[in-house]
Amino acid sequence: MIDKETALARCQELVALAQKTGADAADAVARANASESVSMRLGRLEEVERSESEEIGLRVFVGKRSASIHTSDFAPEGLKALAERAVQMARHAPEDRHAGLAPADAQFTGDMPDLELDDPDQPDPAALREAALATEEAARAVAGVTNSNGGSAGASRAVVALATSTGFARGYAGSGFSLSASVVAGEGSSMQTDHASRGARFLADLPAPETVGSEAGRRAVERLNPKSIPSSKLPVVFEPRIAGGLVGHLLGAMSAPAIARKASFLLGHEADELFDPAIRIVEDPLRKRGQRSRPFDGEGVRTGPRELVRGGRVTGWLTNVSSADQLGLELTGHASRGGGGSPGVSASNVHMEPGAVSPEALMADIEDGLYVTSLFGQGVNTVTGDYSRGATGFRIRQGQIAEPVAEITIAGTLLEMYRALTPADDLEMHRSINVPTLRVDGMMVAGE
Numbered sequence: 001m002i003d004k005e006t007a008l009a010r011c012q013e014l015v016a017l018a019q020k021t022g023a024d025a026a027d028a029v030a031r032a033n034a035s036e037s038v039s040m041r042l043g044r045l046e047e048v049e050r051s052e053s054e055e056i057g058l059r060v061f062v063g064k065r066s067a068s069i070h071t072s073d074f075a076p077e078g079l080k081a082l083a084e085r086a087v088q089m090a091r092h093a094p095e096d097r098h099a100g101l102a103p104a105d106a107q108f109t110g111d112m113p114d115l116e117l118d119d120p121d122q123p124d125p126a127a128l129r130e131a132a133l134a135t136e137e138a139a140r141a142v143a144g145v146t147n148s149n150g151g152s153a154g155a156s157r158a159v160v161a162l163a164t165s166t167g168f169a170r171g172y173a174g175s176g177f178s179l180s181a182s183v184v185a186g187e188g189s190s191m192q193t194d195h196a197s198r199g200a201r202f203l204a205d206l207p208a209p210e211t212v213g214s215e216a217g218r219r220a221v222e223r224l225n226p227k228s229i230p231s232s233k234l235p236v237v238f239e240p241r242i243a244g245g246l247v248g249h250l251l252g253a254m255s256a257p258a259i260a261r262k263a264s265f266l267l268g269h270e271a272d273e274l275f276d277p278a279i280r281i282v283e284d285p286l287r288k289r290g291q292r293s294r295p296f297d298g299e300g301v302r303t304g305p306r307e308l309v310r311g312g313r314v315t316g317w318l319t320n321v322s323s324a325d326q327l328g329l330e331l332t333g334h335a336s337r338g339g340g341g342s343p344g345v346s347a348s349n350v351h352m353e354p355g356a357v358s359p360e361a362l363m364a365d366i367e368d369g370l371y372v373t374s375l376f377g378q379g380v381n382t383v384t385g386d387y388s389r390g391a392t393g394f395r396i397r398q399g400q401i402a403e404p405v406a407e408i409t410i411a412g413t414l415l416e417m418y419r420a421l422t423p424a425d426d427l428e429m430h431r432s433i434n435v436p437t438l439r440v441d442g443m444m445v446a447g448e
Helices: 004-021 076-091 125-140 209-222 240-253 256-260 321-327 359-363 414-419
Strands: 025-041 044-062 065-071 145-164 169-185 192-200 232-238 281-283 306-310 350-352 368-376 386-397 400-413 421-423 438-446
Touching: 004 025, 004 044, 004 076, 004 145, 004 169, 025 125, 044 076, 044 125, 065 076, 125 145, 125 169, 125 209, 145 209, 169 209, 192 209, 232 240, 232 359, 240 306, 240 350, 240 368, 240 414, 240 438, 256 321, 368 400, 386 414, 400 414, 414 421, 414 438
Parallel strands: 232 368
Antiparallel strands: 025 044, 025 145, 044 065, 145 169, 169 192, 232 438, 281 306, 281 350, 368 386, 386 400, 400 438, 421 438
């Protein structure tokens, strides 16, 4: 895999070639990834996988016409042909008066912050095999577990580089490590499956394999013999593992491109008190060892911590260059880039601050309710905010988690759900979107 310096040099070379070929402006982004994983099943080695990929993308502007193209060919002849092709494509593209590069005064400058994204400790295949085996064995050791879908351990490293014709040229590298297990509990038609997984930037930040495996086994066994639930309006409590999805829907609706397309359920509600005033949602792209930490966005714009929800209200839209120009807004450092195509928008390291009570206290006054541990289906309309998902979990009776439930649907609208939302105090910071246990009163639960 190419290193950061090589990736950056190729980006700068490609931008120069594009300008020489006739582009008025250009930017290039290079990405390289290398990953290795080992999977064990029933104590035997099932799969060892290693992959490497490298690609470079070029976006060129001829006036207000633009084109984007990408390749995995880093040879000089390949880059020259790529630049020529991109400029030819741009000359035949329609004009877009909002298209362009980020201005130099908005782009990141100065010393790169030490975000601790790249761990030099890279385990060998033998160490990954040992970790995968220990994870699966811990899951299979849980009483009631009858079969295994496997345990796995993985390590990866990635390089990102961006160069623009405005003079920006920066890159960085990052590592990632993971453990996971998936097991089966019960027999015959009553079998239930569940899993557990953890990821971290640094190997030392991963929990012990036994911790991950035991969680997978426990979760599978606890799901045995589920029942349905009578249809009614109930308080619904979301465990932290899935509760982040509610914040994820909010982030999508705060995307300035969605606002510009009038495709967001937040349109017309930007000044409304969407949440309880005590709720605060924060983004910190500069958090050390964060899953989505980055010093600059996909257009080279500087990033920094910001409140996304304060006093129950959103603080503004998340922009890239095109959407900021369309809406007359400032750049917020949220542009995201793949290998090719125009930049999108994404947030980095988001969390909802914890509430004042424990999960047990949060549920204490619920006579009859639902504790949700798994969601499935795509029943979320980000234009209207309508929300309908299949769910499994547990019944709440007299403030206590009781029997497992399945074959149910929970429904509402996101705006109503946000207004009725209460967080517990059990926030943990190891995901890209971190939230505590969340309670939402008055949801429609459809079952038997």
